[in-house]
Amino acid sequence: MTEQHDQKNNQDQRNQQRDNLASIKDLSVSFMTDAGSIKAVENVSFTIPRKTVVGVVGESGSGKSVTARSIIKLLPETAATSGAVYLSNREGSNTLDVLSLSGEQLREMRGAEAAMVFQEPNSVLNPVYTIGWQIEEGLRAHGMKDKKELRAKAIDILKKVGIPDAETRVDYYPHQFSGGQKQRIVIAMALVLNPGLILADEPTTALDVTVQAEILDLLRLARDEFGASVLIITHNMGVIADIADEVVVMYRGHVVEQGPVEQIFYKPQHDYTRRLLAAVPHIGQQLVVKDREGKPIERKTDWHDQPLAVKATNLSIMYPGHLMQPDFKAVDGIDFEIHRSEVLGLVGESGSGKSTTGRAIAGLQKVSGGSLNVLGVEMNGVKEREFKSKRADIGFVFQDPGSSFDPLMTIAENVAEPLLVHHKFGSVAEARNYVGDLLEMVQLPRVYMNRYPHELSGGQRQRASLARGLALKPSLLIADEPTSALDVSVQAKVLELFKTLQAEIGFACLFITHDLAVVDMLADRIMVMHKGRIVEHGDADDVIQNPQNPYTRKLLASLPLPDPVEQREHRAHLHELLATEKI
Template identity: 80%
Template sequence: MSEHGGRNAQSTQSTQSTQSTQAGDALVDVKDLSVSFMTDAGPIKAIDGVDFVIPRKTVVGVVGESGSGKSVTARSIIRLLPETATTGGAIYLRADDDGDGVDVLTMSVRDLQRMRGDAAAMVFQEPNSVLNPVYTIGWQIEEGLRAHGLTDKKQLRAKSIEILDKVGIPDAATRVDYYPHQFSGGQKQRIVIAMALVLNPGLILADEPTTALDVTVQAEILDLLRLARDEFGASVLIITHNMGVVADIADQVVVMYRGHVVEQGSVDQIFYDPQADYTKRLLAAVPRIGQRLVVRDAAGDVIERKVDWRAEPVVVKAEHMDITYPGRFMQPDFKAVDDVSFEIHRSEVLGLVGESGSGKSTTGRAIAGLQRISGGSLDVLGMEMKGFKERRFKPLREQIGFVFQDPGSSFDPLMTILENVAEPLIVHGRYRTAAQARQYVGELLEMVQLPRTYMNRFPHELSGGQRQRASLARALALKPSLLIADEPTSALDVSVQAKVLELFKTLQAEIGFACLFITHDLAVVDMLADRIMVMHKGRIVEHGDSSQIMRHPSDPYTKKLLASLPVPDPREQAAHREELHELLAKEA
């Protein structure tokens, strides 16, 4: 037997041994699970023959692209499926150490209600969809306790404050009476985790709990889930498309593709000795610091810009720019952007990174004329933006494209893709109707690698990656000189993200537009940007060439951002996490 073959066989035997051990001490045992949904076009099978176990006091990561069945699998464990769902197989939940377990799929409604929250609880991806805006967070945490028989008001409040304190909400005794809108996105995610932990369940199901969160907040949420395992003794099933998150927190990994489990094993085995081709492709698509994106044409030749951006003219110049939001209801004014200066050259990609609330999107909106500046100077394509008149700026708008973070919300759901993409062409007088623009829109869609037939579809009929490509086509419809991309890949799967980034790089090299690329993903911006600006609390704290910022950061905030970014390598990430904790300890 060859050395390679022996190593693979040894790895497979190790994985089988691990799974056998897990099955003996499994909190959850999923056996031959299948889930179908009834639609007007007939039944659609979302899950087909899925088998895996969740051991006690273990974090299991479930990874795969959108549509692979990850969320359906997790929801099946506590039977949170719509009435149109038909299930097969069995899901044994062993709440007691000595019990044989009960099949969740055959539980009575009463037993199911008792099990939810008590034995298993779910943390959803979007906390705003879970938290009720008209009730205090204390009342909402108490609601779960009341549903399970606790009625004493003092005890209810004490338990709510205690769990909020454990999940790191500052001044919990006071903020227990706050409403959801009075918390940041990361704090709301902590509150949702507190709601899941308050009854001390044995299983936490976390569905994309860190998607679209800043890397620093993401690191805090992962520490919190680690706390659920280590301090509360819970098992955690975390669903994610971020392989760095899996490397950071998971003990075991389940890889899903199109409703099937294609591979499962220990985190080391999956990352260092993957067996399935799909797992290898998934890992290869993960962006890494220091990995520049290289794109090639059909002949295999590298696609590069034909000009040196440093020698190109400046298209955006900010000097000591301020943007202030006026206070309301006796509140003081808020300075979102404070004394910011920078330039963007034609054909250059300038990356703008920082946490939510740092002023990134406000800066991008100001360049697009969607936000007024209150101080300093901002010159965009030769026009001063301080006190500008809309009538004078309108002709310049067609030279500025904008790619929004969520194309689903920026597209009109009642209009076809043809009508959505053609809209800027009609507004600026290039065509009178969408029908007249049909040929050109078809060419735009082909340019972003979407079939022409997609013109007749509505936005909800496209996947996330397809909608983002259509959004890019709309932004480039008027052949802009300047493109502002605001978090264009934050909610995409890594494989879809890789395709969108390759497309972006190709188009930027061919068209030569200047670009402000706004993101909180440092690995993505390192792949694309020529220069990087780091923004913190409205100010630019560091600014320089991409390689300089990523490899030799000088500002403590930049160092914290880099240390917070999860690395798709379990051993390297363990050291990375220690470095972050040391930096945070110095801050404290």
């Protein structure tokens, strides 16, 4: 009787494995460090059905990437694993226990049965080889030798992922492609051996919303035309609503909830899932910040009545060409104004001229033509000695505080640096109390002063960056993509903090971003840039609710909505827009 029962269980398991391409059972992963063993993933179990997109969502540090890498055993030697990862081939005729495979067996499995698409294509693509050679490398590793056949396969897969003029561009190098095209090439490398499973780790995080929409369409193509299953890791709930069939929610190394996408969005069971969904910014959502007594915090003055902090007239900025290349016009004759205590949102894709405009206002980029008046100083032809006294009035919050902080200096030393440069204090010791006040203002405990940047989370570093930007009490703040790399819950807290401080201090602000939902929450007016020109500007509500320019409409249509049903209609609208309007 026991033997029959075991046979039935084994048969049930085989039947279930035929339906599922991969099964993760009680997976635990820990890493050995100098401080001892750290558990990254604990008792994680879920399945990846065939021809299905499974979204794994959660904040940084929740164990998403470690779980995905475990599926192809792509973990460092310091990792200790337990549990099981079963991976079937496309036909369901063979199932591998991945964690027990040898090095040679893993090499055969990777690429052929499962392939990985990494977050940052520049870390994957070798700059000294053509992209054709790099795509062919996977084919060569799995036994294909004929050069003509290799080249034909590379060109064919480049065409399928939407690289134009593939016959010529197969011989190009990575630096000759845009960020979105490089991500397509990395997806082509994953698809070329036709694996049953594609593991995509944050494949759209650093991309513009329009490029993000194209990459998500490409991953849908992998499911619908290549017949692959896709495991996509992201912290963007709009992306999950757009592409996922099933959702796994992770928190601190555990799976807290899993189910069909509509169940997760409309009937979430776990408090963490509900908090995650509540933190997602929506178009048209007003951000209201309140004090400890629950009263709304509002600006003391109406920005319409305030004098101008910045005025640009026919502003142009050129980058000189190198090696016989012509000059590049990054900003092409734009006009705009920023009032004191106003937040102007500057929106556009990478390469539109947003950051160049912000850097010119801060005196970090020379003006080539027209006029740019910043706090009463004309920047066209300005000498450093004329502008130096104004630098203390301008704060800058960078996109990546990790690279803008000196890693060898403590948080106190980093935040105090502008105070010392402008001779407000003689030493870090003298500035210590003031720095502590600044950290408390951005809701960081004073004890963080003695920590180094790498000891803080991304959200904590961004708060410290904001404290440094406000250290000199500037009348003008330039915030360049300050929340784009943050988890949605951390982003929500940083945005609340930003709005609170702006209302209390009243600084003028240029808020640069490619996320229209974020800028809609903060900005009084929105300015849309495209290829160095301003294509639309006006009050935030007017631009968002009634966009006049086709490019603005395309941006809004490309932004995924955190609602599966609405997003399906939204995506159809985007495809109609792209079919009728050539932008």
